[in-house]
Amino acid sequence: MPDVTGPTSGGEALVAALVAHGVDTVFGIPGTHNLEIYRHLLAHGVRHVGTRHEQGAGYAADGYARTTGRVGVALVTTGPALLNAVAAIGQAYSDSVPVLVVSPGLPLRHPAAGNGLLHETKDQQGAMRAVAAASLRPTSVEDIPVAVAQAFAIMTHGRPRPVHLEVPLDVLLETTDGPATGPAGACHRLAPTAPAGVVTEAAAWLDDAAFPVILAGGGANRAAAELRAVAERLGAPVVTTTNGKGVLPEDHPLALGAGIHLPVVRDLVTEADVVLAVGTELAPADLWNGPLPLAGRLVRIDIDPVAMVTNALPDLGLVGDSARVLADLLVALGGEPARRDPIDLLGWRERKRADAEREGATWLPLVRALSAALPRDVVLGTDNAMFCYYGMLANLPVHEPSSYLFPTGYGTLGYGLPAAIGAKVGNPDRPVVAVLGDGGLMFTVAELATAAELGLTLPVVVVDNRGYGEIRHEMTGRGDPVHAVTFEAPDFAALGRSLGCLGTTVDDPVDLTAAVRVGLLADRPTVIHVRHHERAAPAGGGEHA
Template identity: 55%
Template sequence: MAERSHITGGEAVVRALAAHGTDLVFGIPGTHNLELYRHLGRYGIQHLTPRHEQGAGYAADGYARTTGRPGVAVTTTGPALLNIAAAVGQAYSDSVPLLVISPGMPLRHPRQSTGLLHEMPSQTEAFRHIAAFSHRVSSVAEIGVAVARAFTLFQSGRPRPVHIEIPLDLLETAEPAGEPRVAPWTAFPRPAPQAVAEAAAVLGAARRPALILGGGARGASDAARALAKRLGAPVVTSANGKGVVPESHPLSLGVALHSPAVQKWLTDRDVVLAVGTELAESDLWSGPLTLNGTLIRVDLDPAQMYAGLPADLALVGDAGEVLRDLLAAVAQCPGDDTPAAVAQLRAARDPESASRDARWLPFLTVIRSVLAPDAVITSDSAQACYYGALPHLPVDPPGRYLHPTGFGTLGYALPAAIGAKAACPERQVVALSGDGGLQFSVQELGTATQLGLPLPVVVFDNGGYGEIRDEMTARGDAPVGVDLPSVDLPALARAYGGHGARVTTPDELAAALRAALTTPGPTVITVPEAVSESVPEEADR
């Protein structure tokens, strides 16, 4: 496409996105961003319209987690931008490359309020505290610089969300823009050879090693599996690390950092190698781990070496590169752990929550049996997801499990599934949610219908906010505000142009899920749960 000396700010935004390979944006047109929308088709960028900006943010998040490429969302000013704030907070918590672009007040807008439509004191100040940075540009030429800055962050460090604000008068103004700026490819940091050698020597001498893998290890699946085998080291993951190594592997403990039995076992390890994980309360569901052995941490973010549990040995760099270096340097480990020992630990772990989790297991088993190995599963902050699917629905590296960890937003599963399906229409994508969480973003059933691709949404219905109900009961309080009137969610899906079913047995769920995977549009499948009167064993989740 021939370059012109003067282009509008709206075109400069779209041109910069196209230069970085953006092929799809999520957003809602508004009075102040129409000049940007004018140019999307000209630059070959597709657009999907969610029903709420929070849904746009979660959809872009799901797109990013599934593809490994940045997700892009466009809002208009004021309330629209604030609507996406929760999704930006979730992306920050889970290290997701999310770019949010919005108009802002005009360049020379007075600080004194004038009552301009969608006016607020400072959008950039608001987002500076929830994103990696918020950049307000002051010229058309600066737009390309700001977008390149965002993509440089995404590909050279710990990926986190970015907000770029374009003054609304600048969107319509034609100015010199120069050649498109493209983020340079930069090498990840790499630990010094002597640091790798020291860590390899410690690992090679370990008799009771363990691996903890987080979301930062996702690109290191093969190396992590090979290193675990060489060390004879069992592997436990965080929620974001789910499926980095096959959960069917004999050395895998799956998502079990929250298990008291596994935490006690980790205390006794002489060496723990933690890769791409914060070891945070949201991973542990409790206070900090107590480790008596040497802690080796591998992370792209140097700050993680001092967060939570400080590293005894710190290896700053890309997880895949560092683990491959360790694999080349470490000798065969005389570790005592065997698959039989891991099986014994699993046997000690599972009874801790057996009575609580039993209601979900038969349904999760059939979900796994129906889905393809490379299926993408999204989940919500729902009991059936963090108590049920995270530890009990196995995922291997070809698939993905997307969960809103840390920030813990509700309403993530459905729009994230839309983003994943839009990114990979040929792959199976299934959303898991609860009735309370789904209703935070249930309007996105309209978006899923518009997308026109098969998208099952399995909803475990416990009559409201089950976790908070259980916490109130555990405190000895009478439940208040947690019991929601029953909603016919399958009928609501049909009202949006989708499909719905209500099942009560695993066999019925299997049949409904198989049908939903080949039926265009969303299919909401509800699984009613009996509301338990008992206090859960881990009511402080």
């Protein structure tokens, strides 16, 4: 660690403050205006992972954050570079991911009407406020550690959200005579819980229920052990949203898996007399087919009091950290299992399986071939591709929380590859596989070069259905002219090889298993181009492409 007892520039104060909050890795691209930050990264022991596009840096920071539980940091320069990252920050906001995007800003005394400075943007902070939880702008070197502490407070307390930190160009270059002062040390997540009386009442409702059901979202990922204990105590089946997939191992007897949008889940919650929803917005992007027909009592656990009363009003709301509230709920329930007639779990599992296979029929051979190759602790970086949400979501088992990385809500394309890179950087000993469609991969295909340069063992499965298949089906369903959605993909295997990866092409689903297994042993990324021809249109699933 360098000696910072002498004059400290704004750039060094920024890097030192990030390190004080536990940051040791950043994803980004250097540029003219952020060089004073880059100058100090190596001296402070911060690893820089260079991406080929700022959107890729944002997605990589997202994947890193989801899988490590730490803040992911994207470091970009001004104007167009920062705006390139906007889609990724919007996605992190939608999925409640703590990503800090750091950029320079225009000088403090920059003319209000502008003067043509390089990368000049009229309202850079305004653009970021539209997609992030906040945009902070320190105005002195001494203020930088304060702003960093404020950013971490926003990201690590309450509902995780991304934050933008903008340091003016002249402040980056200014120096202070001694070390910059301000809050030091990482913010530790508080674990607030609901009032004891409310927890006791919720426990009584659940214990007395004849048919309790648990719905778990992304907000339950850091409460996997507590969720499992409550489910086992109640004997309650668990269904998850996309972001909650894997929070309960999907081969657990109580796990019905992901796919909260399926018709069987609507029947399930209609029959339930108490539904416990943990860390889920119950959002249209999860449900696809309108709100759930909740017939019994709804108990919600959520860190966000606004989310608590959005989409479905609870009969009982427990605002607090999911792990803490579930732990308190378990204590209130006591150790004796509930006395009730056994729930027909096997019947519900079979109905769920039938619904999932019906929806994903076109993709089942590929899903089964991929599943056969995956280790139990795999992380999947997926994209808004038909194979991922019709095929894999409800049919491919996942057994660890925060292991199915998918861009829900905001619904960006190109997420899967850079998110998988970020996950692998943050979890070098875990197997990671990226799965994308041919249309989505082209949004961030340059990040194949990033993965190759890093020497990552990373199978990249590209399921090629010749364009934007979902939109093609929607055009057909509307009776519209079908155009602008079908195109021939490049030879992705050859493209991967040209960027330093291995590459192979799969025409028969049975060959995908071996290709992924080989890719999981390779010394570099492996692009696996799966040429798939759709046989039937599945049921509609929203604005996916």
